[in-house]
Every structure is written in structure tokens, then in C-alpha cells.
Amino acid sequence: MKKTLLAFSLCMGLAVSAEAAEFQGRDEVFVEAAQQHAISIYDWDSAENSASTFPHAYKFTHSYRISRGLLGSDQDVIVPEQFKRGQLDLASISTSDIEGDIPLYVFLRDRLKNHAMVVLKGDTLLHEHYWNNMNPQSLHLDMSVTKSFTSLVAQIAVAQGKLDMRKRVIDYLPELKGSAWHTATVQQVSDMRTSLIIDTPPHASWDDRMTTSQSYNTDTGVADYPKGISDYLPLVKNVNHPMGHKYDYQCANTEVLGKVVESATGEKLADLYEQQLWQKVGLENDAYLMADHAGGAMASGGLNASTRDLARIGKMLLNDGKNYLGEQVVPKAFIDQMLAGNDQVRAAWKLSKEAALADGWYIDQFRVLNVADHQILAMVGIHGQVVAMDKASGVVIAMNGGYPQTETPRMALGIFHKVIPAILNAVNQQS
Template sequence: MEYIMNKTLLAFSLLVSFGSSAADFQGRDATFLENAAQHMISVKNYDSGENAASTFPHAYKFTHSYRISHGLLGSGQDVLSPEVLKSDKQLDFSKIMITDIDGQMDLNTFLRDRLKNHSMVVVNGDRLLHEHYWNNMDEHSTHLMMSVTKSFTSMMAAIAVSEGKLDMSKPVIHYLPELKGTAWETASVQEVADMRTSVIQKVSKHKSWDDRMTLSQSYNGDTAGDYPRGVTDYFPLVTKVETKMGKKYTYQCVNTEVLGKVVEAATGKRLADLIEDNIWKKVGLENDAFLMSDHVGGAVASGGLNAATKDMARIGKVLMNDGKNYLGEQVIPSDFISGLLQGDDNVRSAWKLSKEASLADGWYKDQFRLLNVGGYSILAMVGIHGQVVAMDKASGTVIAMNGGYPMTETPRMAISLFHKVIPAILDAVEH
């Protein structure tokens, strides 16, 4: 009983520390967990490749989370109605051909059977060119976005910069002095955002995180006894770097968790509230989203967003519209988007030293990738099981998709998505 009371007090103190909240904090869905158990799925194994198809549309129910409102029902605030996309479904995926190891097949077959795709929406300007929802999903279903979440954490940092609350050139410890003595003591906020810290962690094959980090986040169980303050208890365990700070791009989820805490410290607001106020209530989205968290309310800044596929396409459309929503209102700073598209010498040179450089020319900046493939420059938000928002500025095309590819961070998945599927769709849009 004392343990439960202490845990509750910790959660309450975190919520109060950021003032009145907008996004509702909630615990695991006990009824859903009971049903999942009948199918041999639990908190410990829901995110495995075997269970991805069943669990990714419902992932937030396995953890603590925030409900992020799109603001239409009972908000008492002036918010946007959903943007209505003009139906112009000219893309026939049954006629777009993809080559795989055994020859050609249509894009629908390749997506469904080879990439384990669950949904896709293709938008060009305000035209809806294609949408499909498989795996018992529909246009209102949320889906775990995995590391697409990272880009949203970075967008909140960019908005804080535009408001004069955050300086990306300052040391991380300016905002988080408790990280003195850790690997981030000499890192700037920008180096963290660009994944140019190369901190040393205990990382297993096909992972970009230390299992102790996800344990601290209660991602696969309740470990409040070992990590009473959630993910912040993990940071002091990381004390060394592989190479000179800022030199090499190394994709590591923990950097985004640090960035999320920096944003919260700089703004005095919870990450979930920032995403709700700055994106979900300003873009013109149709569905609520969910942001997974640890047991004390620490948002999973690197991979916890659960959102509807069409809403993700709408957000991609804002990025391709220089940060403006469909009413012409500035939502995301335009100079931030320009920086993503243009890159800089630091991120270009850092990319060349990374393992991803062999797959594509490009860079990683502010939690986004810019990939030059198939004759296109694709700005991308990417998740490890086939969650992608791919944007082509030249044509104004956005491809939002979700999937449950059974393995993470494999070259085959990356090649299939970025060298085959996305260029094929963009070719079809052009012709």
C-alpha cells in the first residue's frame, strides 16, 4: 500500500509541477489487457514482431499515456474543424508494379505481404489520391507511430525557439543541470536534436535503445521500484561517448528523451500539452491521439505517439506548406522547415560517418531525415516497423503509412520503403 501511495504522489507531483493540464493522463487499460491475455499477449511482449499486427493499433492501452485532444468535443475553445481533403483517388496500386526477389508484383501485394503494411494515405496538395486501411483498421484508427514521434518532439523544440524560450546552441545542462556528470555534459541541444552525441549505451542487435531505458519508462512492465522517477532515472547511467561530441551521426532514442526533457524545462509545459496545443488543435485534425508515458507521466518522447494515418498526412501537408495550416495560419516555424530541407555542413559530414550512409545520400537533422533516392529529395519521419511520413517538396506530395514489419532497423525494410515503394508512388503521381 505504501508503494502504491508513493507512486501516486510522484505522478501527482509531476502533473502539478507543470500547472493545469490539457492532455489527460491515464493508466493502462485493464479490460483490454485482460482480453489480450486470452491471446497470450501481455505488457511484456505486446511490442514483439509476432504481436505487432494485433497490438500496434492499440499500443497505448498497454502503457500509461496522455490523450491528446483534437479539440472538437467539449473543449470550450475555438479550434479548427478537420481539413476536408478533396477526393481524387487516381492512384491504382494494383497497377503500380514493384520488383522483389521473385519478380514483379503489384504494389498492394508488396505492401501487404512483404512489408506487412497496415494503412496508407497519399495526399498531393489538398487532393486525396489514395487511402487504404488493412489489419482491421479504418480511417479513424490510431496506430503506434514509433520513432515518427521524434519529429514531433523536435517540432515542439522549434516552436519553443520561435517563442524565445529555447536556444539550441546552449548546453543541455543549461536546461537540465542534473545531467552534469553524464555523457550529455558537453553536448549542445542542437547536437542532441541531430543525434550527434554518440553516447555509449548497452544496445542489443536491431535496437537503437538500451533495454534499461524502456524499463525505466514502464514500457514493458511496472518497474517503479527500480526507477521511481521514470526515464529520468536512466540518464545518469549514460556517462561516456564513443567519439568527439558533434562529429558523428548515431541514431539513439535516448537523445530524443533528453530533448523532450529540455523542451519541457524550457517551456514549463508537458510535452503532451505542447503537442496538443501546437499541433492537434491548430492543424485541423480529425481524431484524438495518444502519447505513451512512464508511470509518473514522463512522455515517451522518442516513440510513444499513437495517431490516425490520415491525420499524419495532414501534418505532413502542413510541413510541405512551409508550416501553414489549410487556413494559412503559421503552425510550425518556416525557418525550421527550411533548415530541414537545406541541411548544413555539420549534419552532412556526420551522416557520412553513419551506418545509414550506405543506404542513401542525405542527412539527419532535428529528428528528421532528408534522403536523396530515386531522383527525389524526401523529407521523412520514420518509425522502425514501417511507420513513415514521406514528403516530396517539389510535388507537394505526402505519403503517410503504418505497418508492423516484424524486425527493426533492417536494410531490407529501408530499401523496400525508400528505394522501391516511395519512388514508385511519386513516379505515379507525376505521370
């Protein structure tokens, strides 16, 4: 039975709930054990180590525990929905690769290095598999799927009248005056229409200064960036196109969005994840949101969640932002606006390198892709972490994986032009 909401109190300028997300340091015992297998904090996220480390990523960094709540407590806890069982046999679905058609599960497991998948249609669990020693309770690093979650709590703040996407970033973060975001609106940041000039390594959408400031895989961040990501953001100074002109994917934008949300709401980003999503949707497992040493949440890529819970979030979005009890979690107008798009995001997409992937747009930390007669609303991570939602059929496909290279045409082709259409077509044929 649902219970009363927690009371909130103010502490040091931030609203902290009685059950705030728990902050913790690296799991030093786990890190020491990993070193016995030639894995350290410096290389845990490498392609070679991803299969071993992605289900345990938060243990290599600081993090917040995101609680779904305790049944029997005074919290407002929603019991996870129990799904009906359906049948979708991946062995009977095929897709093409260089040698011809192969079973879809072989393509997922051996070519895309998929670790887990859940397929929902309404209240029916059509398929789930867990490879790489995972199970339904296993967490997994979701990389840039996190960006979409940060956008969700931003839009909840908009609906509450706390955040105005039309305002300039510096209205909320005056410390960024003179930075690359000096003239940017919050909406332009959320749409990645800022054209930042950042010296990024190959196959990355961030620079080493950002990850160092977050102590992501270094031990120098505490000395070099004592305030964590907050010390890094003002260092980004320049753009190469007029603000709002071009879609250019940069993780630093989402870190700014996360800070804007915290400023607008007076709450920590991790607490908003916990209070407004994990304790409102009806999720099955606690999650972790990685953070820097100063407590700054990794808004662009730090979520560690179970695959089934990712699918539950996707189902909520397809249900016009309502949980399975019919309670509004995310504003319906926001979801409708994403699916409709607008002239600005369409024009910005056409100037981006991703325009070669599909017709579509990037809006509010989500992609909307028109692929094989399907319009896909997608949350995307760079190693094959995806939540793909098809409004027309009501199908959600949640994937966690460890593809060994990031930002490659082959991975994008495999996921969005092969796997997702094949599954949607098979489900539609069953209907």
C-alpha cells in the same frame, strides 16, 4: 468558427492548460483480455504480436490522451480539412522483388506488412487503404515518427524565444551534469550527434534500462526507477567520439530533448503536442502519447495517431508550416533549414551506417534523403511507420505498419527505394 485561446495557469512549476492532456494508466481490462490471446505486457511489442497490438499499443502502458478539442466548446478548434477525391491505383503500379515485378499493393501488404497508407497531393486525397482490421479512425503506434513531433514542439519553443538550441543540455537539465550529455548542445542532441555508448540489444536503438524505466513492457519499473525515465538518463555516462562529430541514432537523445523542451517551456510535452499541433493543424482524431508510470512522456516513440492525421501533419510541413487556413503552426525557417542541411549534419551522416541507404542527412529528428531524383523529408519509425514528404511535387505519403524486424536493410530498401519512388513517379505521370 474559431474561438478564443485557452487561458493558462501555473501549477507546481509547470504551465497547465484548462484542458491539459489527460494522463491514464494501463487499460487493465484490455490487458486482461489480451492475455486470453497469449499476449501480455511483457511481449506485446514482439514481432509475432505486432499486427494485433500496434493499433492498441497505448493500452499496454501509461499514456496521455491528446485531444483535438471539442467543437462547440470554448476551445480554439479547427475543423479538419475535407479533401477532394483523386485516384491512384496501386494495382497498376509495380515494383520488383526476388521473383520479378509484382503489384505495389502486394509488396506493401505481404512483404512490408503495411497496415495503412494515405497519399495526399495538395487538397486531394489520391489514395488510402486500411488493412489489418483498421479504418480511417484507427490509431496506430508510430514508433520513432514520434521523434519528429517532439522536434516540432521544440522548434515552436525556439520561435517563441523560450529555447536556444545553441545552449548546453545542462543549462536546462542540470541533473545531467556528469552524464554523457554534459558537454552536448541541444542542437547536437536533436541531430543525434552525441555518439552515446549504450549497450543496445540487436535491432534496437535503446537499452533495456530505458524501457524498464518507462514501464514499456515490464512491471518492475515503478520499484527500479520510481521517477521513470528521469531516473534512467543520468546513468548514461560515456561517448565514443567527440561531441558533434558523428551521427549515431539513439532514442535516449530524444528523451533528453523532450525533457529540455519541458524545462524551457514550463509545460508538459503532452500538453504541447495537444495545444500546438493537435489543436492548431486541424486533425480528425484524438491521439495518445505513451508515458512512464511517473508521467514522463515517451518523447522518442510513444505516439499513437491515425494515418490520415499523420498525412495532415506532412501536408502542413510542405505548406511552409501553415495549416490549411493559412495560419503558421511550425516556423517556416525551421523547415527551410532542414531541407537545406548544413556541413555538420552532412559530414556526420557520412560516418553513420545509414549512409549506405542514401545520400542525405539527419537533422532535428528528421531524415532528408536524396533517392531516385527525389529529395524526401522523412519521419521514420522502425516497423514501417513513415511520413514521406516531397516538396517538389507536394506529395505526402503516410504509412503505418508492422514489419517484423527492425533496422534492416530490406525494409529500408523496400520503403525508400521501391515504394516511395514508385508512388511519386505514378503521381507525377498523372499531373
